[in-house]
Amino acid sequence: MTEDDLLKKWLNNELTDAEKKAFSERNDYGINQEIINKAQYFKASNFSKVDTFKTFKDAYENKPKANRLNWLKPLLRIASVFLIGFGLYFTVFNSDVVEIQTLASQHSTTNLPDLSLVLVNAESELSYNKDNWESKRSVNLEGEAYFKVAKGKTFDVITDNGIVTVVGTEFNVKTRLNYFEVKCYEGVVKVVSDTIVRQLKVGETFRILNNTFTEYKTTDTEPQWTNDRSSFKGIPLTEVFEELERQYNVDVTFKNTNKTRLFTGSFVHKNLKNALISITKPMGLMFEISSSNQVLIYDKTN
Numbered sequence: 352m353t354e355d356d357l358l359k360k361w362l363n364n365e366l367t368d369a370e371k372k373a374f375s376e377r378n379d380y381g382i383n384q385e386i387i388n389k390a391q392y393f394k395a396s397n398f399s400k401v402d403t404f405k406t407f408k409d410a411y412e413n414k415p416k417a418n419r420l421n422w423l424k425p426l427l428r429i430a431s432v433f434l435i436g437f438g439l440y441f442t443v444f445n446s447d448v449v450e451i452q453t454l455a456s457q458h459s460t461t462n463l464p465d466l467s468l469v470l471v472n473a474e475s476e477l478s479y480n481k482d483n484w485e486s487k488r489s490v491n492l493e494g495e496a497y498f499k500v501a502k503g504k505t506f507d508v509i510t511d512n513g514i515v516t517v518v519g520t521e522f523n524v525k526t527r528l529n530y531f532e533v534k535c536y537e538g539v540v541k542v543v544s545d546t547i548v549r550q551l552k553v554g555e556t557f558r559i560l561n562n563t564f565t566e567y568k569t570t571d572t573e574p575q576w577t578n579d580r581s582s583f584k585g586i587p588l589t590e591v592f593e594e595l596e597r598q599y600n601v602d603v604t605f606k607n608t609n610k611t612r613l614f615t616g617s618f619v620h621k622n623l624k625n626a627l628i629s630i631t632k633p634m635g636l637m638f639e640i641s642s643s644n645q646v647l648i649y650d651k652t653n
Contacts, residue, residue, distance in 0.1 A: 455600035513544030
C-alpha cells in the first residue's frame with residue numbers, strides 16, 4: 352500500500368488495527384492529526400469577478416503566497432484530499448488571515464472588519480488579520496486598491512514602498528515596482544515613505560516614481576480604474592503598457608520603441624484595440640495584435 356493510499360484510508364476511518372498502529376508511528380502523524388483538528392476552522396476565500404465588482408459598486412453609490420518548504424508537503428497532501436470534492440481554496444495555517452488576490456483583468460471588492468470598503472485592482476493582493484484587528488488595525492497591500500473608510504475608523508495600509516495612515520476618508524494606493532502613488536479623494540491621509548512625510552487633503556497626490564518624488568492635484572472624485580478606465584499623468588510608456596497587460600491579460604513586446612517617453616492620457620478596459628489606439632496614436636507609435644494575445648508596439652518612423 353502506498354503512503355497516499357494509507358493516508359486516504361486514515362482520513363476515511365477505514366484503517367485496520369494493524370494499519371492504525373503503523374500509521375501512528377509515522378514521523379508525520381502528529382502534523383496530520385493537527386490538520387484534521389483544525390480543519391473545522393477552514394474558510395473559503397471569496398473572490399469577486401468583474402460583474403460582482405460592478406454590482407457592488409453601483410449599489411454602494413446609489414493575483415497566500417505558497418510556502419515551498421519541504422516540511423509542508425504532507426500538509427498539502429492532506430489539504431488536497433479536502434479540496435478535491437469541493438473545488439475551494441483554503442488557507443491551512445493562517446485561518447485568521449484574510450487574503451484577497453486578483454488575477455489579470457480581474458477586480459474584486461471586500462469589507463474590512465470595521466465595514467470599510469476596499470476595491471482591489473487587477474493583479475493585486477490585500478491581506479489583514481481579522482482576529483487581532485482591534486489591537487493591530489492594518490492591511491498589507493501589493494498592487495492597487497481604492498479604500499472607502501468608514502467614518503471615524505482608522506487603520507494603516509502597509510506597502511513595500513511606504514505606509515498610509517487614514518481616518519474616515521477615501522483614497523487610492525498604487526504600489527508597484529519603482530512606483531508608489533497615493534491619491535486622496537476625501538478627508539485626510541498621512542503618507543510616510545522613507546524620509547518623506549506628507550499629509551494629503553482632497554485632490555492631492557503623492558508619487559514616488561523611479562526614486563523621484565512629485566506632488567500634484569487631481570480633479571477626479573474617484574479613481575478612474577473603478578470605472579473601467581486607466582489614467583496617467585506623465586508616466587513612462589513602460590508602466591502604461593504594464594498596466595495594459597494587467598487589465599487585458601496580454602503580453603506586450605516592443606520594437607524600436609523608446610519606452611522611457613512620458614505619457615499623459617487614458618485607456619478603456621473593455622476594448623483592447625481602442626485602448627491601444629488611445630496610447631499609441633498620440634505617441635506616434637503603431638501596434639499589432641496576434642491571435643495569441645500578443646501585442647507588438649513599434650515606432651513607425653524607425
